[in-house]
Amino acid sequence: MHFAFTDDQKMFRDTVREVLQRECAPEVVRATWEGRPEGVRAVWGTLAETGVIGMTASEDAGGMAMSELDLVLPLEETGYAALPGPIVDTVAVGIPLLEAAGTDAQKERWLGPAVVGEARIVVSFEDQAVVPHAASADVLIAQRGGAAYCIPVAEVSVSPEQSVDRARELGRVAFEVGAQYRMREDVDAAALFALGRERAALATAAQLIGISRRMLDMAVQYAKDREQFGKPIGAQQAIKHRLANALIEQEFARPPVYRAAWSVATSARDAGIDVSLAKIYAGQAARFVAKEALQVHGAIGYTIECDLHMWMKRAWALAAAHGDAAYHRERVGRHIL
Amino acid sequence: MDLNFTDSENAFRRECRSWLEANVPRESLPSGDTKEGFALHLQWEHTLFEAGWAAVSWPKQYGGREATLFEWLIFEEEYYRVGAPSRVTQNGIFLLAPTLFEFGTDDQKERILRPMARGDVSWGQAWSEPNAGSDLASLKSTASRVEGGWRLNGQKTWSTRAVFCDMAYGLFRTDPEQARHRGLTYFLFPLHAEGVTVRGVDRLDGDEGFAEIFLEDVFVSDADIIGEVNQGWQVTMATTSSERGLSLRSPGRFMATAARLIDLYHRYRDRSDPVLRDEVIQAWMDAQVYRWFTFQTVTRMTQGESIGPDSSMNKVFWSEMDVRTHETALAIIGEALELDEGSDGAVDGGHWMKGFQFALAGPIYAGTNEIQRNIIAERVLGLPRK
Incomplete structure (x- = not known):
């Protein structure tokens, strides 16, 4: 039993953290809200140079053949930065799906560009019509009628939907279910998409941990800076206990997320149950920390001038994405009861 | 990261499980917070000790088996899985012993650890006082220098199972000039000695699990101090995080x-x-x-x-x-x-x-x-x- 990341994994996380700190400041997220996503395009390029975008691709494809265990910490950082863009779809789900189920032609066309950051992949699971970042992506991998399709976004009809988190750039996708888009038929598409769902839920949980951490950092900083009654509000026990509770929620959400990363990476028995725990605890923590952070900020937190709202709204959206608490709790319930 | 147990950890688990399944009393014992139940629990502790399970992580010389922390956690999982009796020696094994390992002299470890783990000498804690609970550093019980040792005076409270125990440990003010957490010393003291009165207090569930301890000129020797004189707060705090964090x-x-x-x-x-x-x-x-x-x-x-x-x-x-x-x-x-x-x-x-x-x-x-x-x-x- 050894429950810790390696020094390499932590170093890579630190690299990603520095890149995002430098290139994905809150103004960049805010610009995406306002319909100016250029800054995010630049971050995507740097992340590709750093190797993050191609992490999960095989070495033959120019990637690093890394697992969920390597991916979980960098993804946490993308949550911390509230990075807009389909990083979960592209890195955690899309590239592995494309490698496993893409035809030679599809891989030829999309895999290399995806790894170097020039093509962004979005994924639509069966019955999932609304896809974040669909309009700005390059290729859609979708499951329809059990079969797998790989469609250039240029050939997909994408009608915008408004997310409470504008940086999610939701789009409702529709496309011709044509043979020309079919992915390989000699693979088990159902199993691959089922695994894709686990990966998406896990990756989202990882981002939620980072989102919690950021909101808590903001609230702690605010509690130290803001003075009332002649002293920082953070000296008041009522504020201290709120923030202590927020930290407890956040820190107890980490082990289930890391455990699930290990389980998926090693195809452990009951990995899906571990993913469910990860998603439940990370979502619960993020929603809880959002509420506490807002209360500690007071009225300023209740404005969109304050950056906090971008993280809160991401937390609300992601806590419900790829299976909300009720969905995952039911899955755990069927397993244990 | 490897979240599988190693082969040796798995072997350790099997060994724990088979011994516990064969030896844990079939009928659950009466509450360890009653006089009769406490005595029966001590017998069980004796059985555990004889088979080397009382304090698995301790060095062999004190009756442990030098288990790793993970093996200790495995032992605990197996222990509670079979519904084995609650550990009435807990305040000794899990609270005092870690302090002894860190600050005790060889003589103290030699004298105290084995009888503690064997269930021959049972230990209670004596931290709180009537006016020093959460604000422990405001405690007022004193230890005064006398020929050949110290005299303890004051009152301790919420001492778990102290009515049934033989010995206790706690903090006493050795330097009245110093305030709060300075000037405190960590003492061990007997509960059946002259000058000690122990009054049981019934807990919420009705068991006599709590006690008040009244100390009047109770003599203890220098050999009953853990760590340095006036360093008691540091000695105590060094192991409280293990109490909160893990061992408890x-x-x-x-x-x-x-x-x-x-x-x-x-x-x-x-x-x-x-x-x-x-x-x-x-x-x-x-x-x-x-x-x-x-x-x-x-x-x-x-x-x-x-x-x-x-x-x-x-x-x-x-x-x-x-x-x-x-x-x-x-x-x-x-x-x-x-x-x-x-x-x-x-x-x-x-x-x-x-x-x-x-x-x-x-x-x-x-x-x-x-x-x-x-x-x-x-x-x-x-x-x-x-």
């Missing part, structure tokens, strides 16, 4: 409770609603998460890190989880919950109500959860003290 409540206990809750749910599911079902699932998940949190902490410790103030998070989590889990059990049982131990109709012998009342103590002892939250806010998050 290992995950095995809560995993066993969650498993029993699921069993209860199945037996009473005809009167269970979807809300209760969700609560049962939550209780199981919380125990799992606590387990993985602990594995993460223990890995850090094996890499040479100390736990420090973040152990307070641990204490808040397990104590509040334990209350919720028992509340769920009582909600499943329904109106029969009031049938106490000894009633024919009591569900599972009234065990859940008893456990609930015990769980309610969790957020209070070992530093109230309010104190823990202050520690988290000030020492982990860095919020201003005032």
Whole structure:
């Protein structure tokens, strides 16, 4: 039993953290809200140079053949930065799906560009019509009628939907279910998409941990800076206990997320149950920390001038994405009861 | 990261399991917080010691088997899984012994550890005083220098099982000129000596699990001091994080409770609603998460890190989880919950109500959860003290 990341994994996380700190400041997220996503395009390029975008691709494809265990910490950082863009779809789900189920032609066309950051992949699971970042992506991998399709976004009809988190750039996708888009038929598409769902839920949980951490950092900083009654509000026990509770929620959400990363990476028995725990605890923590952070900020937190709202709204959206608490709790319930 | 147990850890688990299954008393013992029950629990401790299971992580010379921290956690999981008796030696083995290992002299370790683990000499803690609870550093009991040793005076309270114990340990003010946490010394003292009066206090569940200790000119020698004179606060604090963080409540206990809750749910599911079902699932998940949190902490410790103030998070989590889990059990049982131990109709012998009342103590002892939250806010998050 050894429950810790390696020094390499932590170093890579630190690299990603520095890149995002430098290139994905809150103004960049805010610009995406306002319909100016250029800054995010630049971050995507740097992340590709750093190797993050191609992490999960095989070495033959120019990637690093890394697992969920390597991916979980960098993804946490993308949550911390509230990075807009389909990083979960592209890195955690899309590239592995494309490698496993893409035809030679599809891989030829999309895999290399995806790894170097020039093509962004979005994924639509069966019955999932609304896809974040669909309009700005390059290729859609979708499951329809059990079969797998790989469609250039240029050939997909994408009608915008408004997310409470504008940086999610939701789009409702529709496309011709044509043979020309079919992915390989000699693979088990159902199993691959089922695994894709686990990966998406896990990756989202990882981002939620980072989102919690950021909101808590903001609230702690605010509690130290803001003075009332002649002293920082953070000296008041009522504020201290709120923030202590927020930290407890956040820190107890980490082990289930890391455990699930290990389980998926090693195809452990009951990995899906571990993913469910990860998603439940990370979502619960993020929603809880959002509420506490807002209360500690007071009225300023209740404005969109304050950056906090971008993280809160991401937390609300992601806590419900790829299976909300009720969905995952039911899955755990069927397993244990 | 490797979340599989190693071959040797698995072998250790098998060894624990087979010994425990063969030796744990079939009938559960009477409460260890009663005179009769305490004596029976000590016999069980003796049996554990003879087979080398009383303190698995201790050095062999003191009767341990030099188990790793993970092996200790495995032992605990197996111990609670089979429903073995509660550990009445806990305040010695898990609270005093870690302090002795860090600050005790060879002579003290030699004198104290084996009789403690064998159940021959039982130990109670004597921290709190009537006016020094959460504000422990304001304590007023004194130790005054006399020929050949010290005289202890004052009053201690909330001493767990002290009415049944032989010895106790606690802090006394050795330098009256110094305020608060300075000028305190860590003493060991006998409970049956001249000048000591121990008065039992019945706890919420009716057992005489608490005691007040009155000390009047009680003599102790220099050999009964742990660490340096006037360094008692540092000596105490060095091991409180292990109490909050790990040794007091290992995950095995809560995993066993969650498993029993699921069993209860199945037996009473005809009167269970979807809300209760969700609560049962939550209780199981919380125990799992606590387990993985602990594995993460223990890995850090094996890499040479100390736990420090973040152990307070641990204490808040397990104590509040334990209350919720028992509340769920009582909600499943329904109106029969009031049938106490000894009633024919009591569900599972009234065990859940008893456990609930015990769980309610969790957020209070070992530093109230309010104190823990202050520690988290000030020492982990860095919020201003005032």
